[in-house]
Amino acid sequence: MDYRGHFPIFKNNNSVYLDNAATSQRPGCVIDAVSDFYAYSNANPLRGLYDLSMKATKKYEDARKKVADFLGAQSPSEIIFTRNTTESINLAAYSYGDEYIKEGDDIVISVMEHHSNLLPWQRLAKNKHANLVFMEPKENGVIEDDEIENKIGKQTKIVAIAQTSNVLGIENPIERIIERAHQMGAVVLIDGAQSVPHKKVNVKELDADMFAFSGHKMMGPMGVGVLYVKNSIMEKMKPFLMGGEMIEYVTREEATFAELPHKFEAGTVNAADAYGLSVAIDFINKVGYDYIEKKDTELTQRIINGMQAMGHITVYGHEDPSKHNGIVTFNVEGVHPHDVSSILNEDGVCIRAGHHCAQPLMQFMKVGSTARASVYFYNTSEEVDKFLDCLSKVREVCGYGT
Amino acid sequence: MELKSLYREIVNEHNLRPSHKAAIENPDLVLRGVNPSCGDDISLQLKFEGDVISDAGFVGTGCAISQASADIMIDNIIGLNKEEALKQAELFMSMIKGEALSEIQFDELGEASALQDISHMPARVKCAELGWRTMKEMVEKNN
Incomplete structure (x- = not known):
């Protein structure tokens, strides 16, 4: 099968592009989708009471539904749109971690993490006087069962780990990690930035509590990412950024917040790129x-x-x-x-x-x-x-x- | 100069067979210079007789351009006084940032002027600068 013809960059450039783990290339349909959004459907989504705004809103919310189906989520309300994996993990560390991590708790990650799945937890651990614990792999990259059992214990409140390492390419045993973490009463965030482009993910079958990925590594636009959070956990989380679109009612002193997941999407949303991501999902499914x-x-x-x-x-x-x-x-x-x-x-x-x-x-x-x-x-x-x-x-x- | 020729004609010689990549005896000044994003990591050592740099050396690891540039820099600065060494560093930085130099200024830089095309490779500018930047910092601090 020749999918190469779908990618304008290969017609415009003779480079041998072997940096796909950093960002993928995009097919014409995704590039056109972003442009079409602005050419045919542009208005500020979620607020306007006129047709054009409703059209923009529909494109955005349909994209959310597409992502929910793609990940096997129970409901679109479990999907928060962010800028990228980094923002998704920062959101989780702040909105969940800052509320529920206490002094002396363990936050468990691995030594293989991308800085984006390390620094937010490092800051949280410092602020809360919690411990940041590192699972370590063998030389071939494999994290073995006894390492999982030794590092994830009763003090563990959060486990955050990449499904696939961006350096070694190895897939971590996340099923066993999730099982162990849940036995110990901890919640688990999976960094799917390197896995989603390459393999089918089902968050429900995995029983992941949170799952983060970026659009741009799977042929979507730059600037749109996803944080999946189980509804039962999202309900307990505090807002991340404060401002427009994320409120229900505001007075001079107080505010109540919009329903899930809008509470976590402050400001005008990136609807064009979310729509672009939904077209990338169609493309990946087609391939x-x-x-x-x-x-x-x-x-x-x-x-x-x-x-x-x-x-x-x-x-x-x-x-x-x-x-x-x-x-x-x-x-x-x-x-x-x-x-x-x-x-x-x-x-x-x-x-x-x-x-x-x-x-x-x-x-x-x-x-x-x-x-x-x-x-x-x-x-x-x-x-x-x-x-x-x-x-x-x-x-x-x-x-x-x- | 094309990059591959740059390696073959200048960089390799100073990277594989450096004249000054060794610790010197009783240095007066020692400073570590690091490019955190690429892992270039050198320790530069200077010895003075009065105001004049009488000996210099470096130890460390890094890419060929960082190591070669540091070696060439030391060739250039031995025998210069502090003011002259700082002036050379400024000339080198200007060249590597792509500013136009005069014929005389190129001559002053000697072999280091062969690195001028690195100014077209933004990702490598820091590598070429490391030794010079470290030397400048040491001399300025102790001037």
Whole structure:
């Protein structure tokens, strides 16, 4: 199947784009949807009593329903639109964490977290004199059962963990983590930023209490993200940002707040991008997760095999390419990742280099920084081969004998 | 200069076979310079005879550009007095930020002027600046 033709950027640009874990590319239908919203349906949603505003409101609320179905939520009222995963997790840490975490409680995360699923909890733990506890993986990236049992205990009130690591690509055992956390009476937030683009998620089957993801990593627009929260938990949460659209009744001294989930969406909402996200969901459903996972594994396998054949390359994480979710983090012997990335850029190959917003993991792995190639279903084996060919010349460019 | 030529002609030599990447004896000033976003991390050491930099060295890790630039910088500043060293640092920073320099100013920078095309690579400007920035901070503080 050729889905590549749906993406205008590939017609306008010859780059080999292998930084999909940072942000994906967008198909024409998503780009058009955002533009169409402004061209045909634009008014301030949720307030106007005229047709155009009602049309904008409908587009926005239909998008919420689409997201709810996509995640397997019980009701659209469990879906809060945010800017991105980072804002979703900050909302959870403030609106839930700030209310229910007390001195001496444990907040459990893992050492693999993206800074966005670390810093909000770090601040909360400091403010409340609570403990931030880190689950650690084995060298292949796997968090084992005894680690889960040792770290999640009676003092644990919140567990926050990525479904898929943005560095190692490994999927964490979130079913077991959720089960253990619930036995201990803790609530669980899953950071789905790297999982949702690559695999089917059902929050109800997972029994996740909160689930965060970004639109832009799954072909949606930048600037729209989602926080799913179980209704029973959302009811107990305090508002995040205060202002317009999130109120019921306001006097000089007091305010009561709008019904769920609007209480958590202060100010004029990002309706155009929410609509764009709903079109991205249609597109991802059309492509199908079976195809996406098949391509992820095929391309990842090709990358890892090529790197192993090349020599002088360390690949981090699991030996099984199907456990990488399209993410290959690596280093070239003797060459700093920033040099690798700059040199590949000369050949039009885009990869990430640095700490990938996961410095504690870099410290845990005892590497200063790494390079990362990440694929999506629209990448091709020809692109992978070009990347590998350019990569094989990097050491020579940096003055090492071939 | 194209990036690959830059590595081959200038950067590799100073990165793989640096002249000054070692601790010096009894330094008068030592300062750590870090680029937190990329992990470049050096410790720069200066020794003075009166007002003149008589010896210098650095230890640390980082990308080829950061290490090579620090090595070239030390080549340049040994034998200069504080004022001259600061003036060179300012010239280098101007060049790397893409400001136009005169023929004479390029000559003053010597081999360091070969790094001028890094001004077209915004992601690498900080790497090239690290050694210079650290030296400037040390000398200014102790002037």
